[in-house]
Amino acid sequence: MTVQALAEALCLTPLCMPEPDREVEGGYIGDLLSWVMGNAQSGDAWITIMSNDNVVAVAVLTDVACVILSEGVTLDGRLRELAEKKGINVFSTELSSFAVGAKVAALL
Amino acid sequence: MAALTFHYDVDGQDFSSAGEASVAVKKKLRQLGFPSDVIRRCSIAMYEGEINMVIHANGGTADVLVEPEKITIILEDHGPGIPDVELAMKEGYSTSTEAIRTMGFGAGMGLPNMKRYTESLEIETEVGVGTKLTMVVKV
Numbered sequence: 517m518t519v520q521a522l523a524e525a526l527c528l529t530p531l532c533m534p535e536p537d538r539e540v541e542g543g544y545i546g547d548l549l550s551w552v553m554g555n556a557q558s559g560d561a562w563i564t565i566m567s568n569d570n571v572v573a574v575a576v577l578t579d580v581a582c583v584i585l586s587e588g589v590t591l592d593g594r595l596r597e598l599a600e601k602k603g604i605n606v607f608s609t610e611l612s613s614f615a616v617g618a619k620v621a622a623l624l
Numbered sequence: 625m626a627a628l629t630f631h632y633d634v635d636g637q638d639f640s641s642a643g644e645a646s647v648a649v650k651k652k653l654r655q656l657g658f659p660s661d662v663i664r665r666c667s668i669a670m671y672e673g674e675i676n677m678v679i680h681a682n683g684g685t686a687d688v689l690v691e692p693e694k695i696t697i698i699l700e701d702h703g704p705g706i707p708d709v710e711l712a713m714k715e716g717y718s719t720s721t722e723a724i725r726t727m728g729f730g731a732g733m734g735l736p737n738m739k740r741y742t743e744s745l746e747i748e749t750e751v752g753v754g755t756k757l758t759m760v761v762k763v
Contacts (some may be wrong), residue, residue: 550675550733553668554740558660566728570675577650577667579660602647621722 517623518557519582519605521555526599528584528607528618532553532600538581545613549574557618561620563613565589575604582606584620627692628656632644632758634674634699639727645670656690658763666743666761671732673699673757675724679724680704694743696761701762713739734741 520536522528524619537619541559545568546552556562558579564571574585585591590608591599599606609616630652632645643679650667670686677684681703689696705711713735720730739745749755 528656530671547728548733549637549728550672550731550737553671554737558646558664566726569644570728576647577643577664577671579664611690 519561522620522623523607525623526609527615528609528616531585531606531608532596533605533607534600534603535605537607540581540624541619542624543617544580545617553578555606561621563617563620564612567595568592568593570597572602572604575599576602584616585607586616587613627696628678630688630690632681632686632688634677634686636678636681639678642675642678643671645695646674649688653690653695658695662695662761663711666697669738669741669745669761670697671700671757672737673697674735675729675757677701677703679720679729684754693763695761695763697742697757697761699757699759700754701756702754705755706749707751708748709749 517540519538519540522540540561542557544560545563547564549570552574555584557580561582561584562579562580563584563586565587567585585608588610646667650663653663658684671711681701682699700713705762711717716732718730718732724730743762
């Protein structure tokens with residue numbers, strides 16, 4: 517399923533979506549960036565409450581399909597621009613990491 | 625064929641730009657047509673090293689040698705050095721501050737990840753002088 521279809525199905529708020537047609541193949545939940553680096557797979561929807569610059573770098577390096585910021589976390593304008601420039605899809609949701617993870621899993 | 629080499633200065637003051645060298649290397653390796661798992665392993669290992677240099681050593685340098693059969697990443701800093709390498713290699717062991725942890729780092733996974741994703745990891749370190757890491761990823 518594409519990132520855009522996933523976002524629509526889960527009513528995620530798009531913060532930036534430079535690559536709406538990326539395929540979502542799996543999911544990963546984590547906030548410790550080194551742990552995410554070691555374990556998230558290419559094509560995953562990465563669910564996290566972290567929203568600093570390094571999140572964009574980790575998303576680029578792990579080649580995840582999108583980042584879903586849970587628990588109402590969002591990105592400031594500068595970070596949105598950075599994510600856009602690096603081709604990283606980022607969404608926000610009020611749901612908890614667990615709740616959104618369960619919904620992503622049910623859809624895949 | 626001679627090795628292609630890339631050099632980067634890693635800025636120790638700027639936490640937000642940490643990762644730029646790894647992202648640049650990832651892009652270059654992709655353009656050169658390396659397999660995606662090789663690219664992934666190189667960029668993860670290099671990013672961990674880059675972050676370590678920013679957290680612990682006020683920055684340093686990164687040199688990447690690209691050859692058809694292997695990629696060598698050399699990270700060098702003039703930071704405090706590692707007093708106990710064996711302990712630093714343990715998953716979960718970290719000397720990072722609380723401020724670093726709130727940014728999502730300091731899980732004590734940096735060096736273990738570098739070891740896990742590379743074929744060899746050589747650490748030359750002297751307390752008060754600095755640290756040099758040499759990592760090799762085979763293609």
